[in-house]
Amino acid sequence: MGALLDIDRLAVALPGPRGPLPILHDVSLTVGEGELVGIAGESGCGKSITAQTVLGLLPPGATVTGSARFDGTELLNLDRKGWQRVRGAGIAMVFQDPSAALHPMLTVGRQLTEHMRVHLGVDRKAAKRRAIDLLDQVRLPDPERALDAYPHQFSGGMRQRVAIASALAAQPRLLIADEPTTALDVTVQAGILGLLDRLRRETGLAVAFITHDLGVLSALTARSYVFYAGRVVENGPTGALLTEPRHPYTAALLGARPHGGQSTATLTPIPGGPPAPGELPPGCAFSPRCTHVRDDCRTAVPPLLQAGPARETACVIRPELEAAA
């Protein structure tokens, strides 16, 4: 299997006041060349920590086991030099808040061309040409003038497009996008989803798209992983996963979102909240909030098992749920 990104049984613990706090448990995930993969779940479920691990951005003192390979290179024991080669030109990242990703006191042109000169070794002129080309690709109006502008002179949606252009500057093969459209209006979001899809088709860019918006997941991604309390609880082709969820948590997330009912508050909230790391209940972490819970859910963590074509789910009662459907 030659996936571009191959995460295998990854576990991460962060230092806590009372010893290491396990955050990720046994996460396996792949992103193929030119593939758009979705990662979904509530805040604090481990989506962003997974991204940080892959970029070597975990805080000091974190303990990591398992493996994360990018194009065959093991990322978990890279040194400084190694990371410099991977970041930017191999894996790039776009964050939720574009103002945090852009330097407020440097012009957009400077921020875009810096990566190129470091990673691609091109001269100033060529870098400028490519920067204009990139801004044009992300459909920023008047790219030439934008090069001399500062980030604050753009609206939120335009800033996010600049941040994406900057992430793409060194021609990465994998883009990790962590809730890049959450703070944006639907109209601007539509533009950015279209842009990512076009880049995938035209340049073979692979994208791991982290979101809690299942509509975005459906519209954009081919395959998805649903995270809960630091584990993958379900994965598979996005269309099938969202129309016929096999894990009660995926089903509950779908029920909690608006689906076009009428004025009767038909949203079905998931009772309670996700458990804090280090306070996981025994057995299945979702069991305290699950409407289908039974005794054996509380005895052991259910393993991810095959659940239909190219699908896996971690739920002991799955066969019965399917029979009932």
Added chain:
Amino acid sequence: MTLLEIDGVHVEHKPRGRDAVRAVVGVDLSVAPGQIVGLVGESGCGKSSLARVAAGLTPPSAGEVRYAGRPVTPLGWRRRAADQIGLQMVFQNPYASLNPRRAVGEQLLDGVPADVTGAARRNRIPELLERVGMPASAATRYPHQFSGGQRQRLAIARALAPQPRVIIADEPVTALDASSQAQVVNLLVGLVRELEMGMLFISHDLALVHEIADVTAVMYLGKIVETAPTRQLWAEPRHPYTRALIDAVPRISATPTLPTTLAGEVPDPANAPAGCRFAPRCPHAFDRCAEAPPTVQIGAGSVACWLNVPQPVHQ
């Protein structure tokens, strides 16, 4: 009967050394008891400016807001007049709308009218907490001891303390996770239905407004471009901007498609286009759009778009 009437309201912001920005340009909107009016639009369209005027937090530069028939007087640093105490607001950020240094129960009591005294006053705290689905023990705790969703419920309890008849909710669930979003939305809708309150629900989340609002108003660059009963608005949007907003919402489906992109950017409100403000981005724009379109009534809704003016009026 309407409880809250927004009548020809204009809002101007005057940044120092720059031209005045007309954030809200002649908006009419009304909220009846037991009714949820949804207000949607992109960021920067003037939704929050309108909300602040509607709640009497800032004065309009022209026009008037009436609550229960009386003009709402802007607050400044004064307390709210007794006859306007029934107009309350819930803000987007529950971290900022509660005082971090005071216990929850004490803050709830701030909202209880002064003529409620003694045991009746003390009993309000557990009543309010129960209304929003929080345990009575929350009264002695501090805001930081709660999650975002719980905090928003406490902020709602605070808004409910004076027994309001109208609540203005400005993006009340935007900062929350999917599951607590559903909890808070259900709470607000339940309160409106049960207590016959009116609610102006402001959000950029169209799917959510579709779910809960009886009437939806769509705002673009300071103007309301379309208002209609929610079901009608979604089934038959009359304004091209409404159509564009609806088409931009990503949907779950077994055969998904990317949402449709609307061309162009929202113009700077400081130099809004003359005529129809949406015309530069509108796929249907034609010569008439150089002139500002009139608002025409269509069935239970109204729309400001030349496409809906049947006969071009000459002269």
